[in-house]
Amino acid sequence: MKQFISFVRKEFYHIFRDARTTMILLLMPVILIILFGYAITTEIKRVPIAIFDQSRDELTLKMTDRLKASEYFELYTIVDSYKDAQALFRQGKVHVIVVFPPQYASTPDAQVQVLADATDPNEATQLIAYCSAIIAEQLRGELAVESKAVTPVTTLLYNPQMKGAYNFVPGVMGLILILICAMMTSIGIVKEKEMGTMEVLLVSPLKPIYIILAKAIPYLLLSMVNIATILLLSYFLLDVPIKGSLLLLVSVSVLYAIVSLCLGLLISTVADTQQAAMLISGIALMLPIMLLSGMMFPIENMPDILQWFSHIVPAKWYIIAVKDVMIKGLPAVSILKEVGILSLMAVVLVFLSVKRFKIRL
Amino acid sequence: MKAIEVKQLTKRFGTFTAVDHISFEVEPGEIFGFLGANGAGKTTAMRMLCGLSIPTSGEARVAGFDVYRESESIKRNIGYMSQKFSLYGDLKVWENIRLFGGIYGLSKQQLSRKTDELLDILGLEKERNTLVDSLPLGWKQKLSFSVAIIHEPKIVFLDEPTGGVDPVTRRQFWELIYEAAARGITVFVTTHYMDEAEYCNRVSIMVDGKIEALDSPSALKRDFKTTNMNQVFHALARKATRGE
Amino acid sequence: MLRYLLEKEFKQIRRDRFMPKIIFIIPIMQLIILPFAANFEMRNINLSIVDNDHSITSTQLVDKVLSSGYFRLTDRSERYDEALTSVESNESDIILEIPSDFERDLGKEGTADVMIAANAVNGTKGGLGSSYLSSIIQDFNREKGFTSVGSGRGVTSINLFNPHLNYKIYMVPGIMVFLLTIIGGSISALNIVSEKEKGTIEQINVSPVPKSLFLLSKLIPFWVIGFVLLTVAILVAWLIYGLVPEGSFGVIYLFAAVYLIAFTGFGLAISSFSSTQQQAMLTAFFFLIIFALLSGLFTPISSMPEWAQKITLANPVRYFVEVMRMVYLKGSSFADLQGHFVIVCLFAIFFNLLAVISYRKKG
Numbered sequence: 001m002k003q004f005i006s007f008v009r010k011e012f013y014h015i016f017r018d019a020r021t022t023m024i025l026l027l028m029p030v031i032l033i034i035l036f037g038y039a040i041t042t043e044i045k046r047v048p049i050a051i052f053d054q055s056r057d058e059l060t061l062k063m064t065d066r067l068k069a070s071e072y073f074e075l076y077t078i079v080d081s082y083k084d085a086q087a088l089f090r091q092g093k094v095h096v097i098v099v100f101p102p103q104y105a106s107t108p109d110a111q112v113q114v115l116a117d118a119t120d121p122n123e124a125t126q127l128i129a130y131c132s133a134i135i136a137e138q139l140r141g142e143l144a145v146e147s148k149a150v151t152p153v154t155t156l157l158y159n160p161q162m163k164g165a166y167n168f169v170p171g172v173m174g175l176i177l178i179l180i181c182a183m184m185t186s187i188g189i190v191k192e193k194e195m196g197t198m199e200v201l202l203v204s205p206l207k208p209i210y211i212i213l214a215k216a217i218p219y220l221l222l223s224m225v226n227i228a229t230i231l232l233l234s235y236f237l238l239d240v241p242i243k244g245s246l247l248l249l250v251s252v253s254v255l256y257a258i259v260s261l262c263l264g265l266l267i268s269t270v271a272d273t274q275q276a277a278m279l280i281s282g283i284a285l286m287l288p289i290m291l292l293s294g295m296m297f298p299i300e301n302m303p304d305i306l307q308w309f310s311h312i313v314p315a316k317w318y319i320i321a322v323k324d325v326m327i328k329g330l331p332a333v334s335i336l337k338e339v340g341i342l343s344l345m346a347v348v349l350v351f352l353s354v355k356r357f358k359i360r361l
Numbered sequence: 362m363k364a365i366e367v368k369q370l371t372k373r374f375g376t377f378t379a380v381d382h383i384s385f386e387v388e389p390g391e392i393f394g395f396l397g398a399n400g401a402g403k404t405t406a407m408r409m410l411c412g413l414s415i416p417t418s419g420e421a422r423v424a425g426f427d428v429y430r431e432s433e434s435i436k437r438n439i440g441y442m443s444q445k446f447s448l449y450g451d452l453k454v455w456e457n458i459r460l461f462g463g464i465y466g467l468s469k470q471q472l473s474r475k476t477d478e479l480l481d482i483l484g485l486e487k488e489r490n491t492l493v494d495s496l497p498l499g500w501k502q503k504l505s506f507s508v509a510i511i512h513e514p515k516i517v518f519l520d521e522p523t524g525g526v527d528p529v530t531r532r533q534f535w536e537l538i539y540e541a542a543a544r545g546i547t548v549f550v551t552t553h554y555m556d557e558a559e560y561c562n563r564v565s566i567m568v569d570g571k572i573e574a575l576d577s578p579s580a581l582k583r584d585f586k587t588t589n590m591n592q593v594f595h596a597l598a599r600k601a602t603r604g605e
Numbered sequence: 606m607l608r609y610l611l612e613k614e615f616k617q618i619r620r621d622r623f624m625p626k627i628i629f630i631i632p633i634m635q636l637i638i639l640p641f642a643a644n645f646e647m648r649n650i651n652l653s654i655v656d657n658d659h660s661i662t663s664t665q666l667v668d669k670v671l672s673s674g675y676f677r678l679t680d681r682s683e684r685y686d687e688a689l690t691s692v693e694s695n696e697s698d699i700i701l702e703i704p705s706d707f708e709r710d711l712g713k714e715g716t717a718d719v720m721i722a723a724n725a726v727n728g729t730k731g732g733l734g735s736s737y738l739s740s741i742i743q744d745f746n747r748e749k750g751f752t753s754v755g756s757g758r759g760v761t762s763i764n765l766f767n768p769h770l771n772y773k774i775y776m777v778p779g780i781m782v783f784l785l786t787i788i789g790g791s792i793s794a795l796n797i798v799s800e801k802e803k804g805t806i807e808q809i810n811v812s813p814v815p816k817s818l819f820l821l822s823k824l825i826p827f828w829v830i831g832f833v834l835l836t837v838a839i840l841v842a843w844l845i846y847g848l849v850p851e852g853s854f855g856v857i858y859l860f861a862a863v864y865l866i867a868f869t870g871f872g873l874a875i876s877s878f879s880s881t882q883q884q885a886m887l888t889a890f891f892f893l894i895i896f897a898l899l900s901g902l903f904t905p906i907s908s909m910p911e912w913a914q915k916i917t918l919a920n921p922v923r924y925f926v927e928v929m930r931m932v933y934l935k936g937s938s939f940a941d942l943q944g945h946f947v948i949v950c951l952f953a954i955f956f957n958l959l960a961v962i963s964y965r966k967k968g
Binding site for chain 3: 018021024025027028031032035036037038039041044045046047048065087089090091092099113114115116117119120121122123124125129131132166179184187188191194195210211272273274275276278279282283287291292296297302303306320324328330334
C-alpha cells in the first residue's frame, strides 16, 4: 500500500510540475462553459441587412424603420441596384436584402421581395420568417384586418427560456471527462512505454494493475475537480438548476470517468507512440462525442447508421443520465438503463484492456 | 592556435552556479578527458562550448572562434555526440549518414565514398538498409560517433559516449577515437568510467562546477600517490557538497 | 542542406505507422460523417398527441401535422400526464394537445387554442420543433381559409446560393477548413517537440543548420500534405455531395496555400514553446477548440455577443471558413476577398515569426 501511494505521488508530480498543463486542464472547462454559455448560439440578432427601395413612399419608409428598429436586423446600407445587391452578397457583407418594388404604396397587390443568403439554410429560413412577420405586422397595422384561426399556445417544458446551457452543460461534462481521463491517461502511459520507463515500473514488486491505477488516480481526481468547476459555474453563472440528487450526479460521473479511464487504457495498449495515442483518442473519442452524443447536434436528424453508431458512444448515455438527474430532477430508478449500459461498457473495456495489457507488456 | 581556450567560464541558472569560473586549454589533436561526478557541471560546460548554451560570463574560443559571437562558425568546425542517442531511429543507417553528411555540405561523390568507407570500418555493410532503431546499442553508439565526425571536424565533443555499453564495445569505441585523433581531430570527451580516463592524454576533474585537477593521468596518479585514476577521482569527489 | 532535411522529413512521415493512413482516413471520415451529424435540419421529431376532441377538424389537423415529414408519432395518449411520462423517458420530444370542444369553439368563436409542450432541455431542438409545429398550424389555417389578409399584398422570398436549403452544402466547405486546421495545426505541433523528447534535435542544433531552414524543412512537408488533403477533400465533396465550387479553384488553392503556412507556423510555434508532447498536444487542442467554436463553423458569428465577435476578428479560422463558403456557394472572386487575403497573410507572417523566435537553438 505504501508503495502504491508513492507511485500515486510520482504521478501527481508528473502532472503538477508542468504548470502549463495543469493550468490548461483547470481552465479548459471554464473556457468551454463560457463559450458555450454565451457565444455558441443560433439565436438571430443584429444580422446585417440591406434595403433596395425602388419606391421610397411613406409605407416603404415606415417598413424600413420597422426593420431597422428590430433587434433581429441591423441596416448595413441602402442600395440602388440589383447589381450592388449582388456584390454585397458576394462579399459577404449582408445576409438579407429586402426589395420594395416601384410605387409600392399605390399598387394593391404589390409584393415585397426578400432575398436571403441561404448558404446557411437555417439562418435564411429564420431570417425570411422574421422579415415577413415584420412586414406583415406593418401591413396589418395599416389595413386592420381581422382573422380567425387555430392558435397554438406553446409551453417549453423544463427549460422555458430555451437556454442552451441546459443542453451543453452535460455535454461539456462528458467532453472534459473523456479529455482528461481517456486522452491524458493514454498519452501518459504510452509516454512511459516510449521512454522505456514502463519496463522499470513493471519490474518493480508492484502489480501492473496498481501501476495503471496509480496513473489513473490523479487524472480521476483532476476530472472531479473539473466536474465541480463546471457545476459551480453553471449553477451560479448560467443559472442551471441541479434539480436531482447531487450524490447521484457525482456517482454517475465517477462511473463515466471509469469508463473513460478504461478507454484510455485500451488505447494505450494499442498505440506505440504518443502521437498515435493522441490521434486515436482524438478521432475515436473526441470527435464522436462532439458529434454523436447529442451535445451540439440533435441525434434524431442523423442517418440510421450514425444513430446506431451513437449507441456505442459512452458519452451519449452519460449525457442522457446527467440531463435526467440534473435538469429534469428524476430519481435514480429512471436512469437505471443508462447506468446499466455504462457499467456493462466498463466491464467489457476492463476485460479487453487487461487482456491486451498482458499480451503487450 | 589552441583547439579550445577557456578562461573563467561561468554559467548560472538563477542562483545556482552550474559552472564556476573554469579555465583550461586543449591542444590540437589531443584527447582531452572531462571528468566529474553526475551534476558536477560537465554537460553544461560542454554545451556552452558547442554553442548550445550561452555562458553567463568568462571567455571561450573553440577552433579559434568566440563562443558568444561566432557560434555558427564553431558549429561548422565541430562534431557532437550527446549522452542521449541522437540519430534518427526511424531512418535507415545510410539515410542517417546521408542526412548528416548533407547538412555539413558534403558533395554527392564525397557522400557515397564516405558512406561506403564508414560502413566498411564499422562492419555495418549488411545493415546499410536497417532502421537505426533496430540496431543494438553498441552499434548505434559507434555509428553515432562516425556520423559526428563525418565532416572531419577540427574538434569532436563526446558526452558520455559509452554509457550503458559493454566493455568489449567500449574498447572498440576507443579504437575509433584513437583513429580519429590520429587523423588530427581533437577529442573532448566526458565520462565517468575511470578506466577510460586512462586512455586520455590529459584529464580535468570537475567538482561542484570547478576544475579541481588537470593533468595527464600518470601525473595525477603521481600527485595523489595512487596507482589508478579511480582513487584520484574519489579523493576529489569526496569534497563535493552537491549531489545529483 | 534543405534538400537533405526535407528528404528526412518525408521519409519519417512515410515510415510512420499512422500518419499516411490518417492523412487519408480523417478527411474522408470527417467529410462523410460530419455533414450528416452536424445537421440542424430537424426531421423525425418524436411527437405525442393528446386529442381530446376526436372531431373531424382535429383529425384533419393531426393528419396535416403527421404528413409534414418533420414528425414521427410516438403515441396517442388519452391524457396529458401520460404524454408527459413519455417525454420524461425521452421517448417523445413534443406534445400536441387538442382540447375538447376544439371544433365547436372554432366554429362558434372563430378561434381555438391548441397546446404545444416541447421538451426544451435542448433549447434549439425544442424551439425549432415547436416553431415547425406552429407553422404547420398556420398552413392549416391558410388551407382552411381561416386567415384572410384582405388584399393581395404579401412577401415573396428567394433563397439565393443554396435554393434547396441543403444544410450539408453549407457545412462541407467549412469542414474542409476544419480539416486543414487540424492537420496543419496539431500534427505539426507534435513534430519538433517529439524531436526534443527523443534528443535528436540536439544533433541538429550543434550542426550549422540555421533555425529558419530547419523550420522550413518542417513546414514544407505539412504544406504539401495539406494540399493533398485539400484535393482529396474536394474530390470527396464532389463524389458524395456533388459539390463543385461556384468560384475558381485558383482562389481556393491560393488561400489554402497561405492558410496552411499560417497554421503550420502556429503548430511549430506551440511545438517549440513546449517541452513534452503531452503539453504541446494539450496547448494545441486548447487553442484549436476555441478557434473552432468561435469560427462561425457551427453557429453564426452574427449570433454571438459583441465581445465574442471581437475575438473572432483575431481568429484565422473564421476568415478561411468565410472564404471557402463564399467561393464554394456564392462564387465570390478574388477581388471580393482581397481584405480576407491580406488578413490571412498577416496571420501567416505572425505565426511563423513566432515560431522562429520561439525556436531556440540555445538554452
